[in-house]
Amino acid sequence: MDLSIKLDVELQEEMSIPLLIDIFSHMILTCESITHEKEESWYLTGDTLEEALQKKAFNEYTPTDLLKTIPYFDCMESIWANENKALNVKYTSSGLIYNLEFKLRDISISNKVSIIDALGYYFDAYKIVCMRIDTNGYRYNDKNVFPDRFPVGWMLYLNKIITQEQVPMAAQLITIENEKNKGTLIISKEGVFDGSNKDDIKKSNEIEIQLTALGLLPLIREIYN
Template identity: 90%
Template structure:
């Protein structure tokens, strides 16, 4: 069984090419820590595969000289390693959303703790508005309860302190508190969350309902205002 994992991070940072390169480097490391696989190279996109293969952006996670010469943001909207691994950036009016999407071929290789460890860097380094980890199209296939609110999926970070007493059905709540961020990482399931599994969907739905009842689950439009 394949597991499609999608990581969405909403950052509010003043962007620059060095910061953008750092984001991509870190995402490659995140990808490696979750898949336990290293890619020899990552490439910029182009009109054809032949052209793209001439635009090596990273040797593993180390940037190449090519990145120092590209026009600001012209080519750095996405990089790719193979047909199942791509790192993408989507621009918004209030900041940037960084999307990490890849396929895990064997579900047993996914480790929740390695994912959490990989996220620590983002929490310590960037101002995060929200962060979501989705699997197998939970949000894309509209399995969440409220289409106008953030989905919980497997993991959701919100910039507010939430206690286990408030959301007892959550598998784990991790408090994030440092110079950059103060909030809570909500984890719906201890094991691997499958966004197409009926029981997992029900668990995430219950958490979304409870958070909404407490006024803790933001509207999507509130995130971008």
Template identity: 55%
Template sequence: MDISIKIDIELNDQLSLQTLMSTFSEMIAFTDLITNNKELVWYFCGDSLEEALNQPAFKDNYPTLFFEERQYIDIIEGIWSSENKALVIKGKISSLKYNLDFDLREIQSIAIDKIKDILCSYLKKFDVFCIRVDINDYEYKSRNVFPDRLPVGWMLYLNKKIMPEQVPMAAQLIHIDNEKNHGTLIISTDHVFDGENKDDIKKANEIEIQLAGLGLLPLIREIYS
């Protein structure tokens, strides 16, 4: 089972090294909760496996000197773990937006409540304009309805208030209303979504069609312009 989480954050100022390390550290803690493995060692990418293994980025949730020695201007390269079939975190700064992609591969079980709780905690800490959670390449393999609009997949957060009567087919709507964000986390299924399952794909498609018909599903260019 592959899980992909994309968290897009509005930056009020240029992303500092301290904020970047803190964000990565939180995502690593997220990985620990899902994999039940608190002993993963994280590395920067290199031209060879040998080179990469000599460049640890984090260990025991703390950044190493290799992290502080690197220069970050626009692109934040990925960090990865050698265990559990490549756990990857990568990010990119674009204008005043920070895009964080978080991929876990071949994870056998996922604690749904943990994921929801952690995403809600991020929505309290950061100015988030979009969150997408995808399982088994629903978006990557273009199983969504509208190629030019955001996919729903398993979970989609939008800075819009969406009511249950507007998308009654959604399994759950979590309303977010705090100092940072005012919107809704849409959850398509109450079980772990599978981007290869016909019923799950149908459910996500139905939500996308309903949201688009109500003018609530943004175009990708509207979100990332």
């Protein structure tokens, strides 16, 4: 199963090399927690595979001198371990909202608890604007109801308090409340969500419709504009 995790985070400081290294380090740990696999090396991207393999970013958890001396930032920095694992950090010119993106392919997902536990660090470390977790291309294949609004997929975190009474069809609602965040993690299905399964798609669609009717599902442009 392919797993896609997207976190839109608001940082209290401008992006820097030390901060980028710290984010990537924790993203690597998150991948290990979810996949139960440890990679010896992670690489920066290149125009060809041969070029990329010369641009090692991490030896296990240790950043290389190359990563420490990136001369400038593009709009996105990426590292990868193999064809099934890629981590991206995208950032805007305003330096406010950053997108941390995990793309993990062909993995066996044990349960939602392991994923929630693995992502707990981010709720404590960053102000989360939005968090989305999809499997098997739910959003990529346009299975969500509203193309201009955030998809629910398997899990969706919104920085607002939502109750079970408001969205009774959701499998679980987890309130996140700490110094950084106050919101709700909406979980559409108790077991593993399959973004290509008709019943799972229907369940997520129902939640999207209900949230929109209540004015709780934001437009994408409300976040990025």
